[in-house]
Amino acid sequence: MTSTDLLIIGSGPVGSAFARLIGEQRPGTSITMIELGPQVSTPAGTNVRNLPPEERDAAREASQGPSGGVRGDSARSLQVEGTVISPGGTYIASPGHQAGMPAAALSACVGGMGVHWTCATPRPNDDERIDVIPSGELDAALEEAERLMHVTTLPENPYGSAIKSLLREHFSGVLPEDRMPDGLPMSAIPQPDGSIRWGGADTILGDTPVTLRAETIARRLILDGARVVGAEVEHIPTGEREVVEAKAVVVAANALQTPQLLWASGIRPDPLGRYFTEHVLVYSVVALSDEVVQRAGIDTPVKELVKDPTASTFGIPYTAGVHPYRTQVMHMADAPFPVDESAVGVGAARYVAMGNGVRKFPRVEDRVVFSDAETDRWGMPQLSIEYEVTDRELAEVDAAMADLRAVAQSIGSFVPGGEPRLMPAGTSLHYKGTVRMGDDGGAASVVDTRSRVWGFENLFLGGNGLIPTATVTNPTLTSVALAVRAVPALREQLDG
Ligand SMILES: Cc1cc2nc3c(=O)[nH]c(=O)nc-3n(C[C@H](O)[C@H](O)[C@H](O)COP(=O)(O)OP(=O)(O)OC[C@H]3O[C@@H](n4cnc5c(N)ncnc54)[C@H](O)[C@@H]3O)c2cc1C
Structure with a gap:
């Protein structure tokens, strides 16, 4: 003892x-x-x-539990139809x-x-x-x-500033001044050499x-x-x-x-x-337009500009009654799945992955239940999830998709396969x-x-x-x- x-x-x-x-x-x-x-x-x-x-x-x-389970995929990607994977470091x-x-x-x-x-x-x-x-x-x-x-807001690169200014124009007069698109607060410690300790x-x-x-x-x-x-x-x-x-x-x-x-x-x-x-999640991928490059006033490939695969991250906050979603806009040099670049004409600013988190309203019926008879991979009471996304959430999902379409138009266009889609329940990890x-x-x-x-x-x-x-x-x-x-x-x- x-x-x-x-x-x-x-x-x-x-x-x-x-x-x-x-x-x-x-x-x-x-x-x-x-x-x-x-x-x-x-x-x-x-x-x-x-x-x-x-x-x-x-x-x-090594974070995915004993082998034999459904494994995470180290490159987080859009789900292939019919299968559900979890991101690297996690297990279903x-x-x-x-x-x-x-x-x-x-x-x-x-x-x-x-x-x-x-x-x-x-x-x-x-x-x-x-x-x-x-x-x-x-x-x-x-x-x-x-x-x-x-918690800090990370320094902006010129492409990030251009994306932010276009997003702000899009939401001008719609969102209150203190809820405008902005650099997302991050748990991160910027280092003297320009790298980041996450x-x-x-x-x-x-x-x-x-x-x-x-x-x-x-x-x-x-x-x-x-x-x-x-x-x-x-x-x-x-x-x-x-x-x-x-x-x-x-x-x-x-x-x-x-x-x-x-x-x-x-x-x-x-x-x-x-x-x-959880957060019901709607996800999309956008190739950034030439306007972003022009506004940034540079044409350096984004990969040469920043050390991290995510060049910058912006948030469009939840505002009750006006913008009942939280939009996360992640600027990246590489799309999260292979894209035929000849078909999208992506320029130096490259891509954003953009998602809207949608509310799930608490209901007594949505629950995790445990078994006295069966055990899980850890030898603990087997857990089962009973959960349903209802019409109430689906109505907000439709609006969240329309919101993403409008936002995307202000900065570029969806890549093939990157149009807004409702992700499988549980994708938020929240x-x-x-x-x-x-x-x-x-x-x-x-x-x-x-x-x-x-x-x-x-x-x-x-x-x-x-x-x-x-x-x-x-x-x-x-x-x-x-x-x-x-x-x-x-x-x-x-x-x-
Ligand atoms: C890819 C990814 C991206 C994410 N991005 C964000 C983000 O940007 N912002 C955000 O807010 N959140 C994000 N999250 C979620 C965030 O990581 C979690 O909210 C956070 O880690 C929760 O912290 P926690 O300490 O409560 O639980 P956890 O981090 O889950 O830690 C709980 C620990 O308890 C251990 N444990 C469980 N049962 C037992 C037991 N019986 N005995 C001993 N140990 C046990 C587990 O093994 C686990 O290590 C993300 C998660 C992932 C995977």
């Missing part, structure tokens, strides 16, 4: 944020972090984009048990999905915000999350002292009335089991495996796994709601407004699963902000 002050289950950005905050605010706290996946990047949890190119594919492969979550959400995928590695993510960290707007948290408190928590995640669990954790146990799975939480006293963990390669005792426990094991661990531990409130949402936050005592929520599981004193949850609202904004910044708000209550438990 091992004893620790704080046990954190899951080593992604959110688990790392909890560790960092406790390390800063309560020095001397012993923190043990359990992660079922292996360490695939150095420093532990660093974004694969910080690795030399020749090491990236191996790191992605529960093959054969997720018909309603075929693209739902997870990462299993130190740093979690934060090793593979794009680093977009915008704030939620309007009714996306979590209204059970006072507005000023939410803003303060988001600001602190931005500090932890090194954000991940490592940049959040900093030099916080943590005992990290990779390839170790939490099998169940050990409960004593209204308290959790620790967890039974297993080192996967050796099968050795052990109890880790703790004064307080945080489960930050993503929106599918957090409720799974609660279920496995006998914590089964009715809302567990329900109100499952899964929410399954352990949602509320102030209703647990009637339709799993945690209170300090992320504490209803009915427990010292059991806290973290991650996108807590987000209760219909959102289109990338969720990780919000989830880190929720961790920020949980920490005072967590500290009380560590002090007690």
